[in-house]
Amino acid sequence: MTDPRRPTAVLTALLSLSLTAAAFAQGNADQLTIMQSEPPRSMDPADQTATFTGNVLAPMYEGLTHFNKALEIEPLLATKWSVNTAGTEWTFTLRSGVQFQDGTPFNAAAVVASFQRQLDEKRGLAASGRFRSVIDKVTAVNPTTVRFTLKKPYPAFPRLLAGDAAFIVSPAADKKGTLGRQPVGTGPYSFVEWKSGEYVLEKANPKYWGKRPAIGALKWTWTSEPSVMNLAIQSGQADLVNPLPPIFTQVLKNNPKVTLLQGKGASVFWLSLNTKLKPLTDVRVRQALNYATDQKALVATLLRGYGAPANSPLAPADFGYDPSAPGYPYDVAKAKKLLSDAGYKDGVTITVASQEPDSSIVQALQGMWAKAGITLKIMQMESGVWSQAAFGTPAEKAKAGINSSFASWSAGTLDADGQLSPLYATSSASPAGANLGFYSNPKLDALLAQGSSETDSAKRKTIYAQAQRIISQDAAHVLLYYPNDIAAVQSNVKGVWIFPGGGIQLEDATKSK
Secondary structure (H helix, E strand, O other): OOOOOHHHHHHHHHHHHHHHHHHHHOOOOOEEEEEEOOOOOOOOHHHOOOHHHHHHHOOOOOOOEEEOOOOOEEEOOEEEEEEOOOOOEEEEEEOOOOEOOOOOEOOHHHHHHHHHHHHOHHHOOOOOHHHHHHEEEEEEEEOOEEEEEEOOOOOOHHHHOOOHHHOOOOHHHHHHOOOOOOOOOOOOEEEEEEEOOOEEEEEEOOOOOOOOOOOOEEEEEEOOOHHHHHHHHHHOOOOEEEOOOHHHHHHHHOOOOEEEEEEOOOOEEEEEEOOOOOOOOOHHHHHHHHHOOOHHHHHHHOOOOOEEEOOOOOOOOOOOOOOOOOOOOOOHHHHHHHHHHOOOOOOEEEEEEEEHHHHHHHHHHHHHHHOOOEEEEEEEEOHHHHHHHHOOOHHHHHHHOOOEEEEEEOOOOOOHHHHHHHHHOHHHEOOOOOEOOOOOOHHHHHHHHHHHHOOOHHHHHHHHHHHHHHHHHHOOEEEEEEEOEEEEEEOOEEOOEEEOOOEEEOOOOEEOO
């Protein structure tokens, strides 16, 4: 059914852009305007897990470590670190002379406080589960030295600390209870204003300890309408749009005023399958959905070729990715036979909870699956409603009749543990984690636990190769594709790059008139 309000809403947005484009087109060399596909969810880095929220927060916060452009781990707020022979105690030396944007000094006590709140289960911070599963305690050895004691060896620990959720927050701001709306970190930009539904404004931090940014202000805007993003970059209203909908890549490639940025993606797009609700309690039905999915057609039509079919729950950019993992070839006859063997020779009906920007994807699946006798009913939801539904308990999903949820995942650590454990471990079942289908396999749990603490890289790869095959065989998800990261930037903006998964990196950005 077509929503009669949408054309009007889109037309209004386009007219508004056209009327304001001339003013913006004159340019403001001291401000970078970035348009993304969704609004920020929180200004507290520990209380969100969304890539595009992380992009907004990254200029204002910093962690102890970070990834450089070569995707290597480097010190940031730490200057160096060491680990004991057992792999369970990591000691970090902190950078001196740093202060938070509110004037609070950065020191070991601030780092301890920033992680203590993550370890406090009562706080219920959205991104804290992964820290609680790894860190036993954090102690200040002296004002410039912090020691993390882990529950078990975790070789990917410096990578875990490089993620957005590990940004260090001002302990004074945390005590005020205002971080959800007013971020306070140590980064090169300071928070100015978050006008809900419109923009977030940040300005260069005059007291920043490191290299001062070349651009004085960042303005973050958002829209769920791909056509609005296209017009914004073409009209000059936005200096950068991220992610660029693939449908507009061809026309923008021919625009000399715009440059396309492309990166090797780390996101995996999928449908989680509710293993607690019939008919998806039967693995044959879950496998049938995978066989009924023409991944190559999705890549060709929805991504315009900017991506690849997903053969594994890991992305090619992740440590441990197995390029030989078999995946599921498109085979409608096989899908029908599996359904018949499972007692559904007349077909099945599946529901999917999805958000409005993903409507074209689930509609494409609707058409494909119909050929195998699978009826897909789309439950389209606003972002907040979707989050509540997707992260519901088995009882809540059974009551709402939700068989599956459409989503994607990029761990940010480029490590197999960060990509697999939150989605497939039994302990990560929602609402505690992102295992949205309540998938559970004790053998896989054991492998994930073994892989997360194995310090030998070759052995880790072997463990994760086994894990990928188990997940695929059990068909916990319908794996779809790995999209390339694509953004568009005005040609007078230089120095921007994309971290795998869609993270916009602005530390070296410049803008000429």
